[in-house]
Amino acid sequence: MFEKEEEQLTNLKKEFDNVPISLDSIDNAILTGFQKAKADERKSIRKKKSIYSFLAAALLLLGLFSTIRISPAFASYISEIPGMEKIVKMILDDKGRMAAVENKYYQEQGIYDEVGDLKVTIDGTISDEMGIVLFYTIESKEKMNEMMFGDVKIRAKDGTVLDEAFISYGESHHSEKGEYAFSGEIEYFFEVPIAPKEYIVDLKLKNKEFTIPLTLKEFKEKKEYAVQQTMELEGQKIIVEKVTIYPLRAAVKLKMDPNNKKQILQLEDLRLVGENNEVWGGIVNGITASGDKDSDREIYLQSNYFNEPKELYLVLNKAQAIDKENAVVVVDTEKMKILKQPAGNKLSNVRKEDGYLVFDLNVGKHSKYSGMGFGTIKDVQGKEIESHAQSMSADEESNMKRVGIELPILKAEQNPITIELDFYPLWIKGNEKIRIK
Amino acid sequence: MGTEQLVKKAIKGNDDAFLQLIQTYKVDLYKTALSFLRSEEEALEAIQEVTYRAYKGIRKIKEASYFKTWLIRIMINYCNDQLKSRKRVILNDEMLSSLGVSENHTEMELKDAMLGLDEKSREILTLKYFHDLKIKDIADTMQCPEGTVKTWLNKALKALREKLEEKGGNVNV
Numbered sequence: 001m002f003e004k005e006e007e008q009l010t011n012l013k014k015e016f017d018n019v020p021i022s023l024d025s026i027d028n029a030i031l032t033g034f035q036k037a038k039a040d041e042r043k044s045i046r047k048k049k050s051i052y053s054f055l056a057a058a059l060l061l062l063g064l065f066s067t068i069r070i071s072p073a074f075a076s077y078i079s080e081i082p083g084m085e086k087i088v089k090m091i092l093d094d095k096g097r098m099a100a101v102e103n104k105y106y107q108e109q110g111i112y113d114e115v116g117d118l119k120v121t122i123d124g125t126i127s128d129e130m131g132i133v134l135f136y137t138i139e140s141k142e143k144m145n146e147m148m149f150g151d152v153k154i155r156a157k158d159g160t161v162l163d164e165a166f167i168s169y170g171e172s173h174h175s176e177k178g179e180y181a182f183s184g185e186i187e188y189f190f191e192v193p194i195a196p197k198e199y200i201v202d203l204k205l206k207n208k209e210f211t212i213p214l215t216l217k218e219f220k221e222k223k224e225y226a227v228q229q230t231m232e233l234e235g236q237k238i239i240v241e242k243v244t245i246y247p248l249r250a251a252v253k254l255k256m257d258p259n260n261k262k263q264i265l266q267l268e269d270l271r272l273v274g275e276n277n278e279v280w281g282g283i284v285n286g287i288t289a290s291g292d293k294d295s296d297r298e299i300y301l302q303s304n305y306f307n308e309p310k311e312l313y314l315v316l317n318k319a320q321a322i323d324k325e326n327a328v329v330v331v332d333t334e335k336m337k338i339l340k341q342p343a344g345n346k347l348s349n350v351r352k353e354d355g356y357l358v359f360d361l362n363v364g365k366h367s368k369y370s371g372m373g374f375g376t377i378k379d380v381q382g383k384e385i386e387s388h389a390q391s392m393s394a395d396e397e398s399n400m401k402r403v404g405i406e407l408p409i410l411k412a413e414q415n416p417i418t419i420e421l422d423f424y425p426l427w428i429k430g431n432e433k434i435r436i437k
Numbered sequence: 438m439g440t441e442q443l444v445k446k447a448i449k450g451n452d453d454a455f456l457q458l459i460q461t462y463k464v465d466l467y468k469t470a471l472s473f474l475r476s477e478e479e480a481l482e483a484i485q486e487v488t489y490r491a492y493k494g495i496r497k498i499k500e501a502s503y504f505k506t507w508l509i510r511i512m513i514n515y516c517n518d519q520l521k522s523r524k525r526v527i528l529n530d531e532m533l534s535s536l537g538v539s540e541n542h543t544e545m546e547l548k549d550a551m552l553g554l555d556e557k558s559r560e561i562l563t564l565k566y567f568h569d570l571k572i573k574d575i576a577d578t579m580q581c582p583e584g585t586v587k588t589w590l591n592k593a594l595k596a597l598r599e600k601l602e603e604k605g606g607n608v609n610v
Binding site: 002004005006008010016017019023025026027028029030033034038158159160161163193194195 | 446448449450451452453455456459460463464467468471472477481482484485486487488489492493496547548562566567591594595597598601
């Protein structure tokens with residue numbers, strides 16, 4: 001039908017086949033474009049760091065150890081691998097990671113670097129496309145009283161830029177009588193999937209630098225479930241978009257309904273439940289959530305990757321929530337007075353302690369409450385005040401918790417300051433259960 | 438290593454894989470740019486911009502096997518935008534000689550006719566005849582049924598014929 005036109009078009013193509021090409025100029029153009037994209041990427045990484053994240057601190061409960069049942073086969077596996085016992089102790093509070101070890105998904109590394117009389121060993125790793133958990137041991141010929149990494153960085157050996165999202169390595173090892181070795185874990189999560197290949201870990205400890213190479217073996221593939229269902233607690237809607245099960249954790253992608261009257265804070269009650277009522281709850285020690293408080297959010301749960309139930313549900317009975325209209329704390333740091341706070345007046349006794357602005361938080365009967373997280377701080381002009389640290393006391397018995405946020409020295413005219421809250425011990429309740437599988 | 442595997446690596450953030458892929462298709466990209474923009478300088482600028490856009494967008498690729506179509510389409514879109522920003526396409530001898538080709542009337546007419554087409558027609562003709570892509574590949578990258586692509590292709594050829602007839606040898610250069 002269009003033979004003539006088709007022929008003409010084909011001839012046109014042939015004509016371009018004979019066009020002289022300067023490959024050098026093309027390569028230069030490619031390089032320039034590539035470098036521009038890399039520069040943008042680095043900029044966006046810096047920006048992403050301002051996204052909030054929640055960290056949960058481990059509460060070492062004595063009873064915990066007795067509640068975990070270990071099969072005889074698992075017990076013998078643990079005993080076969082040297083040093084495995086201490087690793088299992090670190091992940092006892094995470095069913096998903098326990099199952100990963102039980103299913104031999106733990107990868108032994110055993111590579112160390114020695115600087116002076118300090119030796120750092122990466123004993124092993126559990127990793128998937130979105131994250132790496134490193135288990136390490138610090139050893140010294142002298143007794144150590146306290147030890148904490150100053151910095152931890154992971155980079156790809158081939159130079160690929162990694163979009164790191166969240167890193168947690170903050171455990172401070174402490175011993176009055178002194179120890180020759182400390183063990184702990186480092187969590188490293190990425191924004192963009194990584195590949196199983198060679199990586200290099202750079203660690204700073206006591207101003208000494210350690211470099212340890214790692215090779216990550218093939219990752220198990222994630223399992224994705226599209227959900228698109230709504231959960232509702234006291235009229236507040238949470239849209240569950242997707243659940244992705246990775247070996248290290250399950251990620252629940254949520255969207256808050258913009259019409260909600262309340263701002264939903266922590267969702268520590270969210271859990272996965274199998275058909276036999278087996279429960280995979282939130283991350284007890286590590287990164288529990290990320291994203292934007294008012295719109296898209298990801299909640300991380302313990303992973304059921306290695307124990308796949310026939311049916312899987314997402315269950316939620318309560319969520320921390322405060323009225324949107326009254327969702328911030330306003331403090332006059334000159335007069336040391338709380339001018340405004342969410343309903344319930346749960347914060348009191350504001351004071352300054354060692355560069356921190358500290359409050360008492362009344363958690364009522366929720367003595368195990370361990371929420372922590374102040375959001376952005378702004379001065380009276382709306383200018384953001386930078387803060388790099390927060391603290392919370394974990395006195396198990398008391399209904400008064402001490403919560404603090406690092407604050408630089410402020411000028412009087414910057415007052416009062418407004419602090420966003422990522423937690424508050426007020427809950428909305430309901431009975432929501434969504435089938436995922 | 439196969440292209441698909443390279444694409445998968447590139448999606449995961451491997452820069453070497455990404456650059457290797459761009460290398461594989463750089464000549465295709467360059468010729469496409471040249472056919473639209475008709476200037477070496479602008480074609481090189483297009484390569485730079487397309488490398489940039491491809492790097493930023495690579496994570497959105499769903500199907501590794503259509504990488505080439507995806508990449509060429511970025512180029513076509515870029516060129517279309519460039520053409521839109523020009524008020525008129527002006528051809529002169531200098532440009533033609535810079536292409537290193539002496540054109541006969543038919544070819545020139547054809548190029549003018551192509552530039553006179555709507556964007557979609559231009560895109561589909563370029564993909565099909567310039568890059569010898571299969572209807573199925575084009576359909577998959579555009580996420581539409583093959584039948585639709587065939588319809589577009591027919592429309593494009595028809596429009597092209599009309600443009601050529603319109604000119605009827607009366608070339609205004």
